[in-house]
Amino acid sequence: xxxxxxxxxxxxxxxxxxxxxxxxxxxxxxxxxxxxxxxxxxxxxxxxxxxxxxxxxxxxxxxxxxxxxxxxxxxxxxxxxxxxxxxxxxxxxxxxxxxxxxxxxxxxxxxxxxxxxxxxxxxxxxxxxxxxxxxxxxxxxxxxxxxxxxxxxxxxx
Numbered sequence: 540x541x542x543x544x545x546x547x548x549x550x551x552x553x554x555x556x557x558x559x560x561x562x563x564x565x566x567x568x569x570x571x572x573x574x575x576x577x578x579x580x581x582x583x584x585x586x587x588x589x590x591x592x593x594x595x596x597x598x599x600x601x602x603x604x605x606x607x608x609x610x611x612x613x614x615x616x617x618x619x620x621x622x623x624x625x626x627x628x629x630x631x632x633x634x635x636x637x638x639x640x641x642x643x644x645x646x647x648x649x650x651x652x653x654x655x656x657x658x659x660x661x662x663x664x665x666x667x668x669x670x671x672x673x674x675x676x677x678x679x680x681x682x683x684x685x686x687x688x689x690x691x692x693x694x695x696x
Contacts, residue, residue: 540569543600547576547607547618552674553638557606559683560636563691572600578617589616597625602632603664604690605655609639612647614654622658629663634690636670648673667693 542564548554557573564571574595580587597603607618614637635655639648648671656666670686672679 540601541599542569542571542602542604543574543595543597544571544604544606545574545576545595545597545621546605547578547615547621549581549608549615552672553606553608553636556636556638556672556683556686557604560604560606560687560690563687567691569602576617576621578620581617589620591617591620591624594621594624597628597631600631602634602693603628603659604634604636605659606636606638607651607655609637609641609647609651612650614651614658618655619658622655622662625662627663628659631664632693633659633664633666634668634670634693635659635666636672636686636690638672638674640675641673 544557546553546557561571561573577593579590579592607615635652637648637651652669659666668689670689672682672686
């Protein structure tokens with residue numbers, strides 16, 4: 540199976556989770572690529588309109604994983620804009636994950652994951668596993684392992 544891990548990462552935290560997911564999928568025998576979303580101005584406090592500069596094509600992939608950080612208790616604007624403009628996801632296996640600083644998932648993490656899943660569903664996907672990694676949590680590495688395990692379990696050879 541060919542999997543695409545589409546990620547927006549401002550600080551590198553979300554990218555770290557994506558890299559662990561890619562390693563786990565490769566260990567299961569899947570081909571997995573990390574595809575980056577970038578915006579012209581990646582300052583989360585910028586006043587100008589958001590303009591995406593990199594928008595990965597997801598058509599070649601059987602399974603997709605979308606990862607992004609939480610900004611202001613919601614899905615970050617670059618990933619939201621990307622998912623609004625991405626083509627159809629019908630028939631794709633989809634998983635979502637978010638990272639945030641707060642120690643509890645209900646402080647924006649759960650909401651952001653639901654927002655991402657809803658955007659995928661609006662494009663015809665049937666979202667499966669979702670995960671929230673609380674970056675300031677005491678067991679961050681364990682949370683990453685759990686997230687990767689839950690997301691990877693949704694992909695069958």
